[in-house]
Structure formats: structure tokens, C-alpha cells
Amino acid sequence: MIYLKKILLILILISTGNVHAKEVKVAVASNFYKPMLQLAKQFSDTTGNKVVVSAGATGALYAQIKNGAPFDLFLAADQKRPIALENENKAVLGSRFTYAQGQLAFWSKQPGYTNKQSFIDAISHVEHIAIANPKNAPYGAASIDVMNKLGVYKQTQPKIVEGHNIGQTFQYISSETVDCGFVALSQVYLNGKISEGSAWLVPSTLHRELKQDAILLQQGEKNPVAQSFLTFLQSEPAKRTIRSFGYLI
Structure with missing residues (x-):
């Protein structure tokens, strides 16, 4: 005090x-x-x-x-x-x-990524999925948590592209170098809604706080x-x- x-x-x-x-x-x-x-x-x-x-x-x-x-x-x-x-x-x-x-979001500039199933579907049909480096970026570690909780990490691992931080990860997806990936909600949220594209707001029960x-x-x-x-x-x-x-x- x-x-x-x-x-x-x-x-x-x-x-x-x-x-x-x-x-x-x-x-x-x-x-x-x-x-x-x-x-x-x-x-x-x-x-x-x-x-x-x-x-x-x-x-x-x-x-x-x-x-x-x-x-x-x-x-x-x-x-x-x-x-x-x-x-x-x-x-x-x-x-x-x-x-x-913070809140984690699975985001793409394309429509249709709005729920857990759309993430599961993405694993099979997209070439790459971006996450932040899990060793340095807590949002990257949380992304790994999600994949492990859903039992899809082994399947997804060959498609993962890591950004040095969550900012670079966002740039990969924003430039459409990568189809989709996990970002901080704050990066794609404006005036109470997703600012561009589509996103699944990942439940906090699937990852660390x-x-x-x-x-x-x-x-x-x-x-x-x-x-x-x-x-x-x-x-x-x-x-x-x-x-x-x-x-x-």
C-alpha cells in the first residue's frame, strides 16, 4: 500500500x-x-x-x-x-x-475457420500451420497444449511453421505465406469482432493460462x-x- x-x-x-x-x-x-x-x-x-x-x-x-x-x-x-x-x-x-x-485464436484470412472442427479439418487440407516458437513464446506453448489436448499434435507436426514470436507468426498468416495458425486474439480483434478473415476462439480449457x-x-x-x-x-x-x-x- x-x-x-x-x-x-x-x-x-x-x-x-x-x-x-x-x-x-x-x-x-x-x-x-x-x-x-x-x-x-x-x-x-x-x-x-x-x-x-x-x-x-x-x-x-x-x-x-x-x-x-x-x-x-x-x-x-x-x-x-x-x-x-x-x-x-x-x-x-x-x-x-x-x-x-490473453486469449488464443486459430486464425486465417480466409472464411470458415470458426470452430474446433474447422481446425481439425485444416490439418488435413492445408499445407502449413503457423505457431510461435513454443520455447520463447507462451502463445506458442499454448498452441502445442491445444494440439496435445485434441490428440492431433503428431499429425499436425509436419505442417508446423514456427515464427520467432507471435508477431512474426501473425505476419506469416496475414501475408498468406501460411494458410492459417495460432495467434493472440488481440492481433485480430477490433471493435468487438474479428477484424479480418475468420477465427476460432480457443477455449481456455485446452491450454495453459x-x-x-x-x-x-x-x-x-x-x-x-x-x-x-x-x-x-x-x-x-x-x-x-x-x-x-x-x-x-
């Missing part, structure tokens, strides 16, 4: 211009890149401070942070890596929280803008934006 009060005070000071405009460097999981850009604009418009965004696979960003990459905040696609950074003294204890829970944690890194501990942005992420305006991209809060 004392920590949150301190951060709220910092946010007030920044928004009223008592400190010079500065910046915060944020490492963000690829699935959250689009909402992050919108949130960064909202924050900058309110405070005058700049949010510098670097997106990538959660595992790859974690490795960069461990090796000294100059980030203030880490918005992961899982809880595992932020917890590991806490244990490794690379992040500030007490600053971690779940900012969103996609709870996504944010954490203040050691570099950001002395950066009031970093602490302020974390507080902003927990505000109602930020939560409305996050929900608008298909995330659960």
Missing part, C-alpha cells in the same frame, strides 16, 4: 509538470504490441513523457534483460519470466502484477516515469483499452 501511494504521488507530480519530461523504456511481449502503442500514446498525452517500446518474444526479452539490456519495465506474456527476474535480483520485489490475461505479468526492473527503480507508467497500467482508462483488444482483466 505504501508502495502504491508513493507511485501515485509520483504520477501526480509528473502530470502537473513538476519534473522535466523524460522517458521510460519498456520491453513488451509481441502479443501486446498494438495495445501497448495505444497505451503509450495515452500516457504521453497525459504526462508529456515518452514511452520507448521494444517488442519481442517473452523468452528472448528475458534473456536480453538478464544480459543487461537497458529496459525499465518488462511486460511479459507469462508469469514465469517476471518471477524468475525477481529471484535473480534483476527486478524490484513487490512491483509485479498481472496486467492482462495466459496470464501476463508486468514488473519494474532494477534499472527502472530510480526512474519515476517507469513507476508512474506501471501505476497507469492499473488504472481504469488503461484497463478499458486493454479489454478493447480482447484481453481479460
Whole structure:
């Protein structure tokens, strides 16, 4: 509670211009890149401070942070890596929280991919199915969960094309280099519906939870803008934006 009060005070000071405009460097999981850009604009418009965004696979960003990459905040696609950074003294204890829970979708730019059966049918008639690298990207690991739960992983494996992260996976499908595949719902969701093509919203019972944690890194501990942005992420305006991209809060 004392920590949150301190951060709220910092946010007030920044928004009223008592400190010079500065910046915060944020490492963000690829699935959250689009909402992050919108949130960064909202924050900058309110405070005058700049949010510098670097997106990538959660595992790859974690490795960069461990090796000294100059980030203030880490918005992961899982809880595992932020917890590991806490244990490794690379992040500030007490600053971690779940900012969103993601949803997995099986998506194509073509019509007809709207349910489990359409995914099963795709296995036999499409040439390739895209997923994110399951070692680095939680959404990729969740995709493997789905195939294992449905008993089709062995059958599907020869057709799998892996993107380095969920952003690259989306590009494979969006460019129609690959027929279809598993993406984050946030990448294909706009104004309460699928923005293009068709998608099956995969039931969460078929895969691990996609709870996504944010954490203040050691570099950001002395950066009031970093602490302020974390507080902003927990505000109602930020939560409305996050929900608008298909995330659960």
C-alpha cells in the first residue's frame, strides 16, 4: 500500500509538470504490441513523457534483460519470466502484477475457420500451420497444449511453421505465406469482432493460462516515469483499452 501511494504521488507530480519530461523504456511481449502503442500514446498525452517500446518474444526479452539490456519495465506474456527476474535480483520485489490475461485464436484470412472442427479439418487440407516458437513464446506453448489436448499434435507436426514470436507468426498468416495458425486474439480483434478473415476462439480449457505479468526492473527503480507508467497500467482508462483488444482483466 505504501508502495502504491508513493507511485501515485509520483504520477501526480509528473502530470502537473513538476519534473522535466523524460522517458521510460519498456520491453513488451509481441502479443501486446498494438495495445501497448495505444497505451503509450495515452500516457504521453497525459504526462508529456515518452514511452520507448521494444517488442519481442517473452523468452528472448528475458534473456536480453538478464544480459543487461537497458529496459525499465518488462511486460511479459507469462508469469514465469517476471518471477524468475525477481529471484535473480534483476527486478524490484513487490512491483509485479498481472496486467492482462490473453486469449488464443486459430486464425486465417480466409472464411470458415470458426470452430474446433474447422481446425481439425485444416490439418488435413492445408499445407502449413503457423505457431510461435513454443520455447520463447507462451502463445506458442499454448498452441502445442491445444494440439496435445485434441490428440492431433503428431499429425499436425509436419505442417508446423514456427515464427520467432507471435508477431512474426501473425505476419506469416496475414501475408498468406501460411494458410492459417495460432495467434493472440488481440492481433485480430477490433471493435468487438474479428477484424479480418475468420477465427476460432480457443477455449481456455485446452491450454495453459495466459496470464501476463508486468514488473519494474532494477534499472527502472530510480526512474519515476517507469513507476508512474506501471501505476497507469492499473488504472481504469488503461484497463478499458486493454479489454478493447480482447484481453481479460
